[in-house]
Amino acid sequence: MNNNSTGKMQMQADKQIALAGNPNSGKTTLFNELTGSRQHVGNYPGITVEKKQGTCIQDGYKINIVDLPGIYSLSAYSIEEVVARDFLINEKPNAVIDIVDASNLERNLYLTIQFLELGIPLCIALNMMDEAETRGMRIDEKRLSRILGVAVIPTVARSAKGKDQLMAAVMEMMSHNKEYTPLEISYGSDVDSALLTMIKEIITADFLTERYAARWTALKYLENDAQMIAAGQEKNPVLSARLLKIREKLARHLKDTLDTYPEAMIADSRYGYINAILKQGVVQYSHDENKLYLSDKIDKFVIHRFSGPLIMTAVLVGLYQFTFAYSEAPIKWIEAFFEWVHAMAASALPPGLLQSLVVSGIIDGVGGVLGFVPLIMFMFLGISILEDSGYIARVAFMLDRVFRMFGLHGNSVMPYIVSGGIAGGCAVPGVMAARTLKSQKERLATLLTVPFMNCGAKLPVFAMLISAFFVNHKAQIMFAITAISWAMALLAAKFLRLTVIKGESTPFVMELPPYRLPTVKGLFIHTWERTWQYIKKAGTVILGISILVWAMMTFPQLPEEKELMFAQEQLAMHSAYPAAVANELSIKIDQKKLSSAAQALKKKLSHIEGKRAEAALRHSLAGRFGIAIEGISKWAGFDWRTNIALVGGFAAKEVIVSTLGIAYSLADIDTEAFDSLSETLAHSPNWNPLAAFSLMLFVLFYAPCFITVVTIARESGSWKWGFFSMVFNTIIAFMISVVVFQAGSFLGIGIRP
Amino acid sequence: MNRIKMREMDDNQKGVISAIKVAGELGRRIRDMGLIPGTEIKIKGRAPLYDPIVLQVKKYILALRNSEAEHIMVDVDEQ
Numbered sequence: 001m002n003n004n005s006t007g008k009m010q011m012q013a014d015k016q017i018a019l020a021g022n023p024n025s026g027k028t029t030l031f032n033e034l035t036g037s038r039q040h041v042g043n044y045p046g047i048t049v050e051k052k053q054g055t056c057i058q059d060g061y062k063i064n065i066v067d068l069p070g071i072y073s074l075s076a077y078s079i080e081e082v083v084a085r086d087f088l089i090n091e092k093p094n095a096v097i098d099i100v101d102a103s104n105l106e107r108n109l110y111l112t113i114q115f116l117e118l119g120i121p122l123c124i125a126l127n128m129m130d131e132a133e134t135r136g137m138r139i140d141e142k143r144l145s146r147i148l149g150v151a152v153i154p155t156v157a158r159s160a161k162g163k164d165q166l167m168a169a170v171m172e173m174m175s176h177n178k179e180y181t182p183l184e185i186s187y188g189s190d191v192d193s194a195l196l197t198m199i200k201e202i203i204t205a206d207f208l209t210e211r212y213a214a215r216w217t218a219l220k221y222l223e224n225d226a227q228m229i230a231a232g233q234e235k236n237p238v239l240s241a242r243l244l245k246i247r248e249k250l251a252r253h254l255k256d257t258l259d260t261y262p263e264a265m266i267a268d269s270r271y272g273y274i275n276a277i278l279k280q281g282v283v284q285y286s287h288d289e290n291k292l293y294l295s296d297k298i299d300k301f302v303i304h305r306f307s308g309p310l311i312m313t314a315v316l317v318g319l320y321q322f323t324f325a326y327s328e329a330p331i332k333w334i335e336a337f338f339e340w341v342h343a344m345a346a347s348a349l350p351p352g353l354l355q356s357l358v359v360s361g362i363i364d365g366v367g368g369v370l371g372f373v374p375l376i377m378f379m380f381l382g383i384s385i386l387e388d389s390g391y392i393a394r395v396a397f398m399l400d401r402v403f404r405m406f407g408l409h410g411n412s413v414m415p416y417i418v419s420g421g422i423a424g425g426c427a428v429p430g431v432m433a434a435r436t437l438k439s440q441k442e443r444l445a446t447l448l449t450v451p452f453m454n455c456g457a458k459l460p461v462f463a464m465l466i467s468a469f470f471v472n473h474k475a476q477i478m479f480a481i482t483a484i485s486w487a488m489a490l491l492a493a494k495f496l497r498l499t500v501i502k503g504e505s506t507p508f509v510m511e512l513p514p515y516r517l518p519t520v521k522g523l524f525i526h527t528w529e530r531t532w533q534y535i536k537k538a539g540t541v542i543l544g545i546s547i548l549v550w551a552m553m554t555f556p557q558l559p560e561e562k563e564l565m566f567a568q569e570q571l572a573m574h575s576a577y578p579a580a581v582a583n584e585l586s587i588k589i590d591q592k593k594l595s596s597a598a599q600a601l602k603k604k605l606s607h608i609e610g611k612r613a614e615a616a617l618r619h620s621l622a623g624r625f626g627i628a629i630e631g632i633s634k635w636a637g638f639d640w641r642t643n644i645a646l647v648g649g650f651a652a653k654e655v656i657v658s659t660l661g662i663a664y665s666l667a668d669i670d671t672e673a674f675d676s677l678s679e680t681l682a683h684s685p686n687w688n689p690l691a692a693f694s695l696m697l698f699v700l701f702y703a704p705c706f707i708t709v710v711t712i713a714r715e716s717g718s719w720k721w722g723f724f725s726m727v728f729n730t731i732i733a734f735m736i737s738v739v740v741f742q743a744g745s746f747l748g749i750g751i752r753p
Numbered sequence: 754m755n756r757i758k759m760r761e762m763d764d765n766q767k768g769v770i771s772a773i774k775v776a777g778e779l780g781r782r783i784r785d786m787g788l789i790p791g792t793e794i795k796i797k798g799r800a801p802l803y804d805p806i807v808l809q810v811k812k813y814i815l816a817l818r819n820s821e822a823e824h825i826m827v828d829v830d831e832q
Binding site for chain 1: 777804
C-alpha cells in the first residue's frame with residue numbers, strides 16, 4: 001500500500017524527454033508541435049550550444065522536453081555530438097524520442113543503432129513518412145519495431161500526424177520500470193575479442209563504470225574517442241594506457257591483415273547490421289530509385305556553376321529590400337509612440353535631474369533601440385526562411401572554396417551570417433555559432449573576425465546616417481557596407497591565419513538537405529526567439545548603459561558661478577524686452593501664435609540655453625574625454641560629440657545613436673524644430689557625407705561591444721583574445737577611417753560646398 | 754572495372770565505394786555520413802570554383818572537398 005503510493009507520487013513528478021536525431025530529420029518541427037509556445041532557449045552550462053526546452057501536458061502530467069542538437073553519430077566529432085551524448089548519459093532522460101527520417105532510413109538508423117548500443121529508453125518517431133512514400137518507399141514499421149525491440153511510430157511532423165500516438169507510446173514506455181540493456185552487435189572476430197579483453201579489465205578495475213557501461217567505454221577506446229580517452233586518462237592513467245595498448249595491437253593487426261582501422265571495422269559492422277535488418281522485408285521500393293526529385297531539379301539551377309552565384313547574390317540583395325521595405329512603417333509607428341511618451345514624461349515631471357534622467361536617459365535610450373525591432377524582425381524572418389528551406393547549406397557549399405582561401409571553413413559562413421553577413425545579425429550568437437567549427441584554429445579565426453560584420457546593433461547607426469546624408473541611395477549604401485565588412489573580415493582572417501593562428505584545415509563533409517517549404521509556425525518561433533533576445537538585451541543591458549552614459553554626460557555639473565552667469569544673461573535678455581512680451585511667452589505654448597517680438601526673445605533665450613547645455617556637456621566626464629581625444633580623432637573627421645557616442649558604443653553599438661541623441665538634445669539649441677537626430681545631423685555645419693561615411697566605416701570595424709568581447713574571451717578560453725579583438729579592431733578601424741577621410745578631403749569628395 | 758579516386762570521377766559518373774583510405778577524424782566523419790565500402794554513389798557536379806564535389810548517396814546529397822575525395826577509392830565501369 002505504502003509502496004504503491006510512493007510509486008504514484010513519482011509518476012506525478014516531472015518527466016523528462018529528449019528529442020534526438022539527424023539534422024534535417026524534422027526534429028525541431030516535432031518539438032514545436034509538441035510544445036507549441038511553451039518553450040525557451042538557453043545554453044548548456046559552460047558551453048554555448050543552444051539548449052531548447054519546452055513543456056507539454058500529457059495525461060495530466062507535465063513533461064519537460066529537451067530538443068537536442070541534430071547529430072549524425074555519437075562519435076564526439078563536433079561539440080553538438082558531445083552535448084547530445086553527455087546529456088543522454090548524465091541527465092538520463094526518462095525517454096528518448098529518436099526522430100528518424102524515413103526517406104533516409106539507412107543513414108538515420110546508424111545513429112539509432114548507437115543509441116541502442118548506449119542502452120537508453122528509446123522510442124522511434126519514423127518521420128517524413130509522406131516523403132518516403134512519394135519516393136516509392138514502403139516501410140513496414142511493425143516489422144522494424146519487432147526487430148529493433150523498440151516502439152516505432154510513423155509521423156509527419158509538419159502536419160502533426162502521429163503526434164498523439166507517439167506521445168501515447170512514450171507514456172506507455174515510461175509507465176513500466178524496465179531496465180534497458182545495451183544492444184550488442186558483432187564487429188568481426190578481431191574487434192570482438194579485443195573488446196572482451198578490455199571489458200574484463202574495465203569491470204575488474206571498476207573503471208568509469210559509475211557513468212558508462214563497460215562495453216561502451218571499451219567501444220569508445222577502440223574508436224579512438226578523444227573525450228572518452230581524456231576522461232579515462234584522468235581516472236586511471238595506468239589502465240587507460242593498457243586499454244590503448246590493446247587498441248594499438250588491434251589496429252596494427254587490422255592494418256596488416258585487412259588494410260583497415262578499428263573505427264572503420266566498427267562503422268562497417270553497424271551499417272552491415274542495419275542492412276541485414278532492412279533486408280528482412282522492412283523496406284520495399286515500388287518505383288525507380290534514380291528518378292529526379294524536386295530538390296535535384298531545383299539544385300540544377302541553384303548550385304549551377306553560372307546561375308548559382310547569380311541566384312545567391314539576388315537572394316542576398318532581395319533580403320535587404322525585403323527587410324527595409326517592410327520594416328519602414330512599423331519603425332515609424334514605434335518612433336511616434338516614443339515621441340509621445342517623451343512629451344508626456346517631459347510635461348508630467350518638473351524640470352531638473354529627474355526629468356532629465358527619465359526623458360533623456362531612459363525613454364530616449366530605450367526608444368532608440370526598440371525603434372529598430374521591426375527591422376530586426378523582418379531580417380530574422382528572412383534568415384529563418386533561408387535556413388529552414390535548406391538554402392543556407394548551399395551557400396556554405398558554394399562559398400567553401402573562397403573561405404578556405406582565407407584559412408576558414410565553409411561552415412564559417414554561418415557565424416558570419418549570424419553576426420551580420422546578411423545585415424542585421426549579432427556578433428554574440430555569431431561568436432557562439434563558431435562552436436560548430438571543429439578545428440580550433442579556424443574557429444578562433446572565425447570568432448575573432450565575425451565582429452567586423454554588419455550586426456543589427458550597427459544598423460541603427462547606419463540607417464540614421466544614411467537617412468541624413470545618403471537618402472537617395474539607401475539600399476546601395478547598405479549593400480556596399482555589407483560587402484566592405486565581408487572583404488575586411490576575410491582579409492583579417494587571412495592575416496590572422498598567416499600570423500597569430502597558423503595551421504592546417506579540417507574536414508568539410510556535409511549534407512545538402514532537400515529543399516523544404518518552411519512551416520509558418522517554425523518561422524514564427526525562430527523569428528520571435530531571436531527578436532526577443534534582442535529586446536531583452538535592449539531592456540536590460542542597454543537601459544543600464546543608457547543611464548550610465550547619461551550620468552557620464554551630466555556629472556560633474558557646471559559650477560554654480562557659471563550657472564549663475566547663464567541665468568543672469570537670460571534675465572538680462574528678458575528685461576531688454578517689454579514685460580508684455582515675456583508674459584506672452586509664459587502663457588502661450590503654440591509658437592505660431594506668438595508675436596514676432598516674443599518669437600525673437602524665445603529664439604535668443606534658447607540660444608543661451610543651448611550654450612549652457614553645451615558648456616555643461618563639455619564640463620561632464622564624457623565631454624572632457626571627448627575633447628581630450630578630439631586632437632587625434634579629427635584626423636578621421638570625428639568631433640567630441642562623436643567621440644562620446646563611440647565610447648558609449650563600446651557598451652553596445654546601438655548606444656551610439658541614443659548617445660548622439662542625448663548629446664544633441666542636451667546641447668543643441670534647435671532640437672525642438674527637428675523630429676529626429678538624423679535631420680539634426682543633416683543640417684549641422686559640422687557634418688558632411690564624407691564625415692558620415694568615415695564614421696560608418698569606423699563603427700563597422702572598431703572594438704566589438706563589451707558583451708561580444710566577453711563572449712570571445714569565454715569561447716576562445718582566454719581573456720588575451722578578448723583584449724586582442726578590442727585593440728586590433730580599433731587600430732584597423734582608425735587607420736581605415738583616417739585614410740578615407742583624408743583622401744576624401746584632399747580630393748573634395750563628399751564635402752559640402 | 755576500374756578503381757580510381759573519387760576526386761578523379763567525372764560529373765554524372767556512377768561508382769561503388771571500395772575503400773576509405775584514411776583513419777582518424779576525417780575517416781570517421783566520412784563513415785558517419787554513410788560513405789562506406791559497398792555504397793553506390795553518383796557524382797552530381799562541382800561547386801562554381803570546381804571544389805567541393807556534390808554527390809548522391811542513396812537518397813541524400815553530400816558535399817565534400819577534393820582533398821577529402823582524394824582518400825575515397827571508387828570502382829567505376831570502364832569508359
